[in-house]
Amino acid sequence: MTVELFIPCFIDQLFPETAFNTKRILEKAGCSVVYNPEQTCCGQPAYNAGFWDEAKQIGHKFLHDFSDDRMIVSPSASCTGMVKNAYNDLFTNTTVHNRCRAIQGNIHELSDFLVNILKKDYFGAELEGRAVYHDSCSALRECRIKEEPRQLLRKVDGLELVEMKHADMCCGFGGTFAVKFEAISSAMAEQKVHQALEAEADFIISTDSSCLLQLQGYIDKHQLPIKTMHLVDVLTHSWANI
Numbered sequence: 001m002t003v004e005l006f007i008p009c010f011i012d013q014l015f016p017e018t019a020f021n022t023k024r025i026l027e028k029a030g031c032s033v034v035y036n037p038e039q040t041c042c043g044q045p046a047y048n049a050g051f052w053d054e055a056k057q058i059g060h061k062f063l064h065d066f067s068d069d070r071m072i073v074s075p076s077a078s079c080t081g082m083v084k085n086a087y088n089d090l091f092t093n094t095t096v097h098n099r100c101r102a103i104q105g106n107i108h109e110l111s112d113f114l115v116n117i118l119k120k121d122y123f124g125a126e127l128e129g130r131a132v133y134h135d136s137c138s139a140l141r142e143c144r145i146k147e148e149p150r151q152l153l154r155k156v157d158g159l160e161l162v163e164m165k166h167a168d169m170c171c172g173f174g175g176t177f178a179v180k181f182e183a184i185s186s187a188m189a190e191q192k193v194h195q196a197l198e199a200e201a202d203f204i205i206s207t208d209s210s211c212l213l214q215l216q217g218y219i220d221k222h223q224l225p226i227k228t229m230h231l232v233d234v235l236t237h238s239w240a241n242i
Contacts, residue, residue, distance in 0.1 A: 001118075002032040004066050006074040006107065015209045019238040022075040022110060028236075031073075039065040044045050044082040047090070049173045056090045059083075063091070066185045068102035071117070073233045077109040077207045079236050080144030108112035109172065109207060110232055111148040122155040126238035131229075132164040134192065134215070136208040140168055149207055156234060164199040166192075173214035189218040196226060204228045 003026060025035050043058035062083070066072050074080050084104050091100040114120055133153060139145040151192055155162045172178060172188025180199040196204045204226060208214055212228040219226055 001030070001071065002034060003071045003073050003113075005033050006039065006042075006066065006072050006076075006079070007035070008074065008076045008079040009133045010079075011075060011209050014213065015230065018075055018230045018233055020230045021230075022073070025110075025114075025123060025149045025232055025236050026073060028123055028143040029118050031118075034070075036065050036137060042079045042082045043090075044079060044086070045175060047082065047086050049132050052090065055086075057086060060096065062109050063099055063103060063173070066103060068099050068106070070106065071113065072103065072107040073110055073113045074196075075110045075207070076209065076228065077136055077143045077145055080107055080109040081138040081195050082108050083086050085142050093107035109143050110120065110145060111207060113151055114143050115151055118207050118217060121237050123152075124157075124239055125155075125235050126157040126236055127203075130156040130160045130162060130200060131203040131205050131234075132162055132196045132199050133167060134164075134171060134196075134200040134204055134206040134211060135168040136206050136211045137170050137174075142181065143205065149205070152235060153205060156184060158200050160233070161200065162199050164195045164201065166195060171211045171214050173209070178214065183213070186218065189214050192225060193224065193226065197224065201226060205231055205234055 005023060011019050022032050041058050042062050047055035087104060091097060132239035133150055153159060170188060171192045172185040178185040206216055206229050209230055212230060216228045
């Protein structure tokens with residue numbers, strides 16, 4: 001299968017290795033990966049801030065950066081959810097209505113694609129330690145992803161996956177929320193990290209780098225003995241750089 005790779009601007013700028021690992025695992029799963037270097041943003045920051053006209057301009061570019069007849073895979077449930085759901089507000093009954101609907105049907109977050117489309121969940125990864133999985137708001141509520149990442153993580157050799165309290169509770173990032181309501185955002189991150197520590201976890205794993213950046217910031221500030229990792233970096237651990 002030939003798939004198109006959508007790397008959100010957040011990952012492109014801050015976590016490029018996660019982008020490379022997404023390509024690696026798709027190829028290991030048997031896919032031929034196409035990447036359009038002209039791609040930029042899905043428009044989510046502008047959309048969430050209320051600038052819908054600007055979001056529509058960016059979204060219009062997105063719809064023409066990708067084809068409407070191939071699967072599109074992304075290591076971000078947040079940006080995938082933006083395209084699948086918020087694009088209804090921006091492009092319903094417009095000149096790109098049909099193209100938008102086709103792309104909405106073809107775009108998938110990585111764990112959803114691996115488990116539900118390719119029907120594969122073992123990739124030979126190894127990671128020693130105990131981990132909790134954080135359900136990002138977008139993954140759980142917009143993309144309806146819950147069991148898929150856990151299924152993949154249970155197949156990682158050496159990794160013990162345990163559940164923490166309130167795994168589905170927000171980490172406090174929320175894009176501009178973390179800027180506008182810094183104190184509340186920080187308190188939410190504190191609560192999430194300490195729930196992971198109570199589970200005696202070595203790692204907090206998620207599908208969204210934005211959540212992990214929020215949590216790692218709190219961890220680093222307080223020098224806590226725990227680390228965040230993106231799901232795809234776990235799934236390629238021990239073999240991606242060999």
